[in-house]
Every structure is written in structure tokens, then in C-alpha cells.
Amino acid sequence: MNQQQTNWKSNQYSEISGIQNKANLELLGQLPLKETDDVLDAGCGDGKLTFLVAKQIAKGSVLGIDSTPSMIRLCNEKLKENPVPASFLVMDLAEIDFESRFDLVFSNSVLHWVKKTDQALEGLYKSLKPGGSLGLQFPLLNVLHPFTATCEQTVRNLKLEKFFEDWEFPWYVPAPEEFKQIFSRYGFQETKVYVKSPAIDFGSSTKLFKSFDAAGLELYAQRLPDAMQERFKQEVFSEVEKMKENGRLMVRFERIYAFGYRKI
């Protein structure tokens, strides 16, 4: 993971991640899940999707991996209360080393955090059994994304450009066409790659602000001297409030979806 690792706050993430449900279901709905499958959830977070999948595979099992130890701790606590055929490991997606082990691999909202995309995609491909399938989705944090657009506007509002002059943007943001080519390069067959950006009504400024926080607001704030970080966040919040129209807070997030099989 990149050097400027954000502190994933497992409890806060659980609170806001429900908002992303549509994207999750769009991904899961297209996976050819069978009840005997061995499944990998690559970047499982709080395990929301791992548990959902585990409940459907009485005769198989799901392994959830995540690079954040507190997420894996949370998953293991949930597992004690709610036993399902699942297990969890702290592991970096760019360093996975499974050989032909899974019938199905999915990764929801993770790849944008992985700068070593090549290693990650190669590892994911190898982890599939021949004929096994992979599905992933992640947000494109490009200039059109409300999170990035709002942070960039805030930098201009407060004249903070000098703190970002040599900043290496922490997220992986491929052009969709480029990602199609990268994805096929690793051998995935019958690939389907597309972008969707449905409008989501966040309802309250606080909810949208929390989703920005989970998207990596801290990484912007960390570029600034300590004394300015709170002011930066307040200004982001003011920008979020300006986005309200007739009491609604509709925003569009571009997300890329990719599906493919390992050659038999």
C-alpha cells in the first residue's frame, strides 16, 4: 500500500458504507456464485460482503483479506457472534500469493488504493482456479469525482496550492480504456469492463462528509501543517453544504466494473 496510508477507521467505515450498497449489489449480482465455491474477498474491509457471500455457500468457504489489521479484528469479532464458513487474514493485495485456489474472486472498492496494480491483478489472476471468475469494482477518483473536486476547490479557496506542488496523487485512477487493456493483459478471458455513475442522494451534509473522510480526506489534510488541518476540513464541509439543492444532496460517483475468467 502507498506510503501515505490512510487510517481506516473500521467503525466509521461500517457506518457510512451502507450508502454504497447499489454498487456492491451491482458487483455481487453479476458473480456466478455456487454454494460449493471457494471464494476470495480481496480487501474485505468490515466484512459486510464477505458475510453476505458466506451465507450463500454452505458447502464452500470465503477468505477475506485486508491490509488493515483493525478491519480484520472487526471481522473476526463478527465471526465469533455470527459463525459462517469464512476466515480472515491481514494481507496486502499487491502481495497475495495463492495458486489456483479460488473458484471466485471479488474485490469491492479497493483497487484505487493499490498503487501496485500490476502485481495485484497478476496475483488475483493466479489465485483463480482454471475457469474461475473474477469481478471487481472501484471508484475513479478523477476530477469529476465529488470528493476530489471538493478537495481541490478547498485547496484553491484557502490558497493552499504550495502544499500540494510535489504531491504524488495517492490513488490509482486509470482511464477506462487503459484499464480494459491492463485487465486483459493478465490473461482474463471474456472480459467485460464498463463505467457507471448513478446519482446517489446522500440526504445530509454530514453523511457526504463522512464518505469523503472514508475516501481519504485525511491524505489531503496530512499535507498541511497540523494547525491548518482542522480549518481545511471545515472548509470542505462548507463546500459540501453548498452542494445541497432543495434539501437533497445528489452526487454522482464514477465507478469502474471489471469481470473476467481464468483460462481453462
Ligand SMILES: C[S@@+](CC[C@H](N)C(=O)[O-])C[C@H]1O[C@@H](n2cnc3c(N)ncnc32)[C@H](O)[C@@H]1O
Ligand atoms: C472502501 S473499503 C472497501 C471494503 C469492502 N471491500 C467493502 O466493500 O465494504 C477499502 C478497503 O481496502 C483496504 N485496502 C486498501 N489497500 C489495500 C491493500 N493494498 N491490500 C488489501 N487491502 C487494502 C482498506 O483497508 C479498506 O478496508
